[in-house]
Amino acid sequence: MDSLRRIVALIWKELLAILKDPRSRFVVLVPPLLQGLIFGYAATYDLNSVRYAVYDQDKSSASRQFLAMIDGSGTFLRIANLRDQKDIASIIDGKDAILVIQIGADFERRLLAGGPADVQVIADGRNSNTAGTALNYIGTITETFNAQWKGSNGQPPPSVQPASRAWYNPNLETRWFMIPGLIGMLTLVQMIVITAMSVAREREQGTFDQLLVTPFRPIEIMIGKSVPSVLIGLVQMTMVLALAIFWFKIPFQGALSNLYLGVLLFLVAAVGIGLMVSSVAATMQQALLGSFLTIMPFAMLSGLNTPISNMPKEIQYLTLLNPLRYAITIVHKVFLEGASLRGIFPELWPIALIAVFTLSFAVWMFQRRLT
C-alpha cells in the first residue's frame, strides 16, 4: 500500500515536471499534432500535379486527342510545347518538367494503319520512384486511349481484359497507409526520447542520486518514470488518431479497444527501450544520441517507408525484433481491415514479449549500477 502511494506521488511529480514547464509542455503536445498534419499531407506516393512537356511532331487530330486525355486526367500539368528535340534535355535537366512526351511525325498515319504507333516518354530518374509512378499513370491513360480508339475505329477489342480491384483501400491512396503508420512512428520517437531524456536529466543534474536515497526502491522509480511517459504517449497517439479519422477522413474499420490494447503494449515496450537507453547513457547528450541510434533502425525496418517483404531474408528476420513493425501492422489491420482481437494476436504477443524483456533488462541494469 505504501509502495503504491509512493509510486502515485512519483508519477504525479513526473507529470508536473513535464507539464508545468511551458516549453516542455509545448514540445510534448503541439508537435505530434503538427507533424501528423504536415507529414500526413507530405507522406504520399500519389502524384497529383506532374509537370510535363510535349514535343509533338505530328500535330494531328489523333495526337491532340491523345494529349487531351493526359491533360484531362487532372494529374498532369503541361508546362511547355517544345519545338525542338534539343529542348528536351534542358527542360528535364533544369527540373522544369519530370516527363517529356514525344510523338513522332507518323503517329496518326500508323494509328490509322492499326499500329503500332510509338510514343516516347522520357522521365527524370533522379527520383526514380516518382518517375516510375508517373510512367505508370501514363501507361494507364494509354490503355484507356487504346480501348477508346479501337472502339471508335471498329477494331476488335483486346481479347483479355484484366479487371483489377484492391481490398481495404479501393482507390489505392497511400495516405491511408501512411497516416495510420505515423501513429506508431511518431509515438515511438516521442516515447524513447522523452523517457531516456527524463532519466538522463535527473542523472546529469544530480537529482537522481537524491531519488535513490529516498525510501523508493529502484523498481518503484522505474514505474514512476514509465507511467507518465505511457500516459503522454496515449494522449499523443489519440491526437494523431483523431487527425486521421476526422481530418483526413480515413475510414476506421475496427474496434477502438483493440487498437488501444495494441498501442498500450507498444508504448510500454517503447518506454522500456527508452529506459534501456538511459541506463547506459551518462549524459543527456548521450541519451538523445543513443535514442537516435535506436530509433533509426526501428524506423527504417518498420515496413512503413519500404515494404518488409522487399528486404533480403536475413534482414526480414531482424525485423522480427522490431516492436514498431508489429505496432504498424496492428494499426493497419485494425484501422483498415477491421481486424478482431484474434486477427491481431500474432502481433500482440511479440510486442508483449519485447515489452517484458526491455523492462526487465532496464531494471536489471539500474540495479547493477547501484551495487
Add this chain to the structure above:
Amino acid sequence: MESQLTNKPAHDSQKMSARRIRALLRKEMLQVIRDPSSIAIALILPIFLILLFGYGLSLDPKDVPLALVLEKPTPVSAEVAGAFRLSSYFRVTTVTSMQRAVDLMQEGRVDGIVRLAEDFDRRLSFGDAPIQVIVLGVDANRARIIQSYAQGAIGQWLGQRNADRSEVSAGPVVIQSRMWFNEAFDSRYFLVPGLIVLIMTLTGALLTAMVMAREWERGTLEALFVTPVRTGEILIGKTLPYFLLGMAGLLLTASTGRFLFHVPLRGSLLILTAVSALYLFVALGFGLLISTITRSQFVAGQVALIATFLPAVFLSGFIFDLASVPKAVRLISYVLPARYYVSLLQTIFLAGNIWSIIIPNCAAMLVMFMIVFGVTLRKTKKRLL
C-alpha cells in the same frame, strides 16, 4: 562572421585570435573524441544506414506471394500460370477455388489473387476473357506496383500467344519509356544522396544543438564569454569540430555509395564538396540558433528533431514528391535547407553539373546561412546584456 571579427576595434592582433581559436578547437576536439556518442552518430550510424539502404531497403517488390486461381486446368490456363511462374516478381501458389485464395489473403499469406474463371478458355475465343486481379491495398504504393507487374505478366503471355498473328495485341499506341539518369530503375540511386542529407542534418543540426544547449544549461558558455575570447571565435571553435565530423560522414557515405553500390557521381567532386559544406554551415547555424533560443538540452533535442531531422525525411523531396503536396505544406518546405540540398545532391550525383539547378539552390542556402548566423550572433550577444 568574418566581418564581425574585423569590425571590432583591434585591441588584440589577428594572430592571437587564431591562437585562441586553436585552443578552443583543441578542447572541443578532445571532447568529441572522448564522448563516444558523437562519433557513433556521425560515423557509425552512417555506415549502418548505408549498408541497410544498399542491401536491405528497396521500393521494388520481388517474390510477391500470389495466389493463382485456376478453376479448371486447361492448356491455356497452364500457359498463363507459366507466365506468372516465370516472372521473377512473383512467387505463385496455385489453388483451385476462389474461397481458398481469399482465405490465404486474409491470413496474410499472399498479397494478391489472380483468377481465371472456369469458362476462361471458351470466352477467350470470343475475345472477352476476363482475368480478375485482386491486390491487398493496405500498402497502396506496393499494391499499385504489383498490379502493374501482373498486367505485365498477362501482356507477355498475350504477346507470345499472338506472336504468330501480325496484329499487335497491346493496342495501337505503345509507350516507349526511358528513365534518364537511372536507366536501370535502381532505387539506391536516390536513396544514397538522400541518406547523405539525413546524416549531414543529424551531425550539423541535432548534434550541435545538443552540445551548445548543454553549455547554456550549465552556464559554461557564460564563463567563456567573460574570457577575452570573442563571440565569433567561440562560434567557430565550437562548430568547426562538428563541421569536420559532418564532412567525414559525407566522405564515408559518398564513397560507400560510389564504390560499393555503384551509384554514379556524374558531377564534379569539388562542387559536391562545396555545396555540402554550404549545407553543413546552414545546418550548424540552425543547431546553434535552436540551442541559443531554447537553452535546455531536453527542449533543444526535441526542437532539433522536429524542425530539422523529420522535415529532412518528409518534406525535402528525398522520398516524397513535393509537387503533389498541398500548397500550404509546400510553402513550409521552402524554408527548409534540406529541400535545396536534396535537389542539389540528386542532380550532382545522377545528372552532372547543371548550373540551372546548382546556382539557384546554392543561392537559397546562402541566404539562409546569412539569416541564421545573423540572428544567432544577435541572440547570443543580446542574452549577455
